[in-house]
Amino acid sequence: MRQKILVGEDNLVTQQVLKAVLENFSYEVTTATTGEALIQYLNNDTYQLLLLDYHLDQNADEVIQSIRSLANANHSIPVYVLSATSEEKIMPRLRSQDVSGFIKKPFDERQLQAILSRHDLRKPKENKIFLESIIGQNEERIKAIKQYFGEEVPAALIKIKQALKQEDFQTARALVHKVRPAYTYIGRDDIQVKLGDWETDLLQGTNQKNYDQIFQEINDQTALLLNTVAPKTTTAFTKITSSAKNKKLLGIRVLIVDDNKVLQAAFSAYLKTYGMIIFTADNGADAIAQIEGQSMDIILMDLHMPVMNGVEAITNLRQKGNATPIVAISNVIFLRPDAEAAGANDFLLKPIDGQELVGTLAAHID
Structure with missing residues (x-):
């Protein structure tokens, strides 16, 4: 019987990439996009590990508290918190909730391997994350990638430009933060790093550099992805x-x-x-x-x-x-x-x- 991992993540790209990688390691993966759905899964089945996004619809503290109050074996499930925010800021808030560890977004395969080995789960087979292996022929995954890069990212970029025109750096930073992690998962660490620099500038209330090139790179990558995951269909x-x-x-x-x-x-x-x-x-x-x-x-x-x-x-x-x-x-x-x-x-x-x-x-x- 395959061991089961539960992923609580509302970002469709992060969710599907985690699922793809863990399934390639031969684990059975269940995903939840809300705290309520996650608790329901834990009430109905037994899981060996939980990967929990800190910024789910509920605060991670509340979700973990509910988990530790469960009446079944899942009350002691190892929980790893995922966040793009630094570990130094997140972990002090969670240690009292018996959290096993922290995974910094964007994560890499070695982090997951170390966690799986730490909990004596089956050692994962060697695997490299390529765009093709992430997407495969999985219709759910294709739909998620298409929705995120074809709809959510372009919409976020439009809002970023609008926010910058109004010098609303806080809103612009939040939107940059939202789209940033996905680019490492598809092999574009360079874009993710540039977005990180941009986020730092915006966090300081400035937009000092010319970031037009990032817009162009993101759109080039978006076009490539859409053509990869959604071949042109005839009308x-x-x-x-x-x-x-x-x-x-x-x-x-x-x-x-x-x-x-x-x-x-x-x-x-x-x-x-x-x-x-x-x-x-x-x-x-x-x-x-x-x-x-x-x-x-x-x-x-x-x-x-x-x-x-x-x-x-x-x-x-x-x-x-x-x-x-x-x-x-x-x-x-x-x-x-x-x-x-x-x-x-x-x-x-x-x-x-x-x-x-x-x-x-x-x-x-x-």
Whole structure:
């Protein structure tokens, strides 16, 4: 019978990484996202070890006190507290609650091995944490990774920018703290370290350095993750027959606006195979000049360009009453709300699958 470990953690990425690593060590792992659910598990089954996030929905002190009051064998379960806050700050508050130890986030495999060995649990087999092994084909894990990096991280980055504009460093620091640990778990310690430096600055009430590069690195990594865990799926429009698709798209006039000449050429060559008539522009200002001189059926608009960026160009066109469908494209996922607010009809995250591109264009052609 496999030995059982209970994980109390409300961060989906941390939860799923812990689960993946421990399952690779051949343990049976149960996860709980609230203190109430955790106590319920402990009432109904026997576990050999508990890994408890200090900042669960309940304070760890309260959860541990409830555990020590249980009427079954779990009342003496070894408890290890996880936190990104330093051990010096956390442990003095917990020693009276009979805590076995502390795990600093982001954790590494050696910490877990040492803890498992200390409690005479089965010695874990050799294992290295790679992104592929963390994700695997586990749908629950894929969903968690996709939700965290595809929704929660971009939303947090938007809020960080808003907080910085208002010089609300406390809110910005809390948000940086929230997203920071996940990057070590996916092998990007460099991003985690930079986020740690940023958090220190914000904790001191300053934002001294230029952190734009961190935003870009996070978004590049987000795009990579989303393409790894969620391969592009075809939309309903890409499932129409080839002949019907060609008939619908044949002869439509498409303006591709992108300062990347390689992508511009690649998109042009691919879309021409569907019989589309392609026009190109290197920036928003160039695009507006072309549109004023001739009509287009649809516009493919990159958001990050010199002279005039995509959001500015979309805003300008909509203010002038131009209703041409616009599909915004970018490798920066958190620019999507800005593009939609400016008037974009759709958004595609780079790198873009060819079928998805064609399907999206078809969706906006009458």
